[in-house]
Amino acid sequence: MSTEIQKKAQDALAMVEEVNAVILPEPGEAGAVISLEEADAPVGTEIRKRMDEIDMGDTNSIVSFGSAAQAELQEISQSMLQGVRNKDVGPAGDSLRGIVTTIRGFSVSELDVRRERTWWEKLLGRAAPFAKFTARFEQVQGQIDRITDDLLKHEHTLLKDIKSLDMLYEKTLAFYDELALYIAAGEAKLKELDGSIIPTKEAEVQAAPENDQVMKAQELRDLRAARDDLERRVHDLKLTRQVTMQSLPSIRLVQENDKSLVTKINSTLVNTVPLWETQLAQAVTIQRSAEAAAAVRDANDLTNELLTANARNLRESNKMIREEMERGVFDIEAVKQANADLIGTIEESLQIADEGKARRAKAEEELKKMEAELRDTLASAKARRDGVGDNAGTAVPGA
Structure with a gap:
């Protein structure tokens, strides 16, 4: 791994520690919606403010009741989706698997310079074992440099995602609390409608002149229909709040996974990759030492063979010469x-x-x-x- 990449990995370590140090707030008690009667003064003021958004004569105000709370959350979600729309799925995991596969593909048996090439290797003109090993080492080194640079890019992307998830979590939690205010406001409005507004309207219908009863009755029906719409809207807000509550741990889970992956990537860059390179360098040095030792051994073996062969040849030739010297012109047996x-x-x-x-x-x-x-x-x-x-x-x- 180059010095520049190693420096980048060390710099990224501070960012990893920073995102891991962030502690996100936890949501309040599940399903706790404080009613207007039970709310303190500040919360009561916020509930009444949202009640004022309801116009029983305007259907759109009922249909869109509570939608403003989701606007900021939607902006953050769209921003994150825009950033990952064209991103490949799981590139950091693929890079980790790639680097592990690269190292595991290194065969120790190829270090044996005395290994005879197979018939197939000779047919294909493949390099001798040590030459092949050297080329393989150079290829591995290049792969490590490229993959470490790629891992750094993924690490920075994941760090940005983690920060975005922090914002998304905070906004989702705020939206969750905001929904509680809207639900409380809706329920208070329904209670107000059922307790005073609708009964008052019913009394007006009964007290109205006969000529105006039809119009008053229609207004009462419209008010009751709007009341039912508001009740359905409040029910939808309760469902939305429940789904929002379920999304909070999901966001935390994704974020924790990203943090774990970032930590793993950084550990691989800072610790594992240099260790692999050190081991590979040792493997090359050991191989070269083994090759030198084998050359020395072959030289010694050749020297011993020459000494033995010369001694044997000297003995045989001396015997032959001495026998010929001691023979007469004619052998007595002849x-x-x-x-x-x-x-x-x-x-x-x-x-x-x-x-x-x-x-x-x-x-x-x-x-x-x-x-x-x-x-x-x-x-x-x-x-x-x-x-x-x-x-x-x-x-x-x-x-």
Whole structure:
């Protein structure tokens, strides 16, 4: 809240205290109308003055009897209605609800800078949480400034309404007391009519010559009709007084509500709004501290990770290097395996050679056997040829 608005709120506080200090008079005993006989001299004079306004020969004076008392009250009412004719209903209440909604709409979860943006937020290109929070804070601050200024306007309007209601209440109370005088005057006039004027007129009708009796009788009927009109008018004034009496607490109730609302608005401007702004400022400071702490923590975590990773890598690389340094040109296992493979190869070669030699010896035996069998067969065939003579065998070359 700006300094100017805060100063206006402090200045308005004096006006609030002023209107709250006003004590309005209370109406007299309900329904108490003092008759002319019971009234003291000043009140009796006022009652007779209003009785003089009644002209039994003038119907308008009877119909309008007591209407003058309402003229000033009507002027005040019309003035107030003129001022509120185009005014929105409940703007101050809407402003209070608006400022509460604005503050309640502030989400603490949006302060978390580590919160991952949702898929929908990324799709819409929404700002990161802290950037969104900062923009939200600026918007709230602007709303508070506008609403506080608006509340000040409503406060001044309500203060004027309260003062107008003070005047309306006083004039309504005066009208209520004035009606009592008119009712007393009307009842005194009716009593006078019933007690002396009408009986005297009746006597005049009876005593009048026959030629004048018709006119006198008509005057008596007119007087009685006027008397009945006056009685109805007095009854209407009694009803009006009763309604007026009922409007007095209504005016007080509306006024008390306005006073309560003005007090609430002023308390909101002077106390609540600065407290909200302080809390918001603290929230921003706390968030910035949390962000700085998170950055320091991330840096420390990175340093620890680098130290751990470097130590692990150094150990692994040192092990690899030392193992390679301690190895010979050829690994003994490799040499041993190669030697075993060579021995196996030699043994296999000797075994294959022995098997080949054995197979060759066996083959030679087979060849000799086959050769012997072939010689025997050829010899047998030659012998048979020489003995028979007619069977020619196949000659064997070189035989």
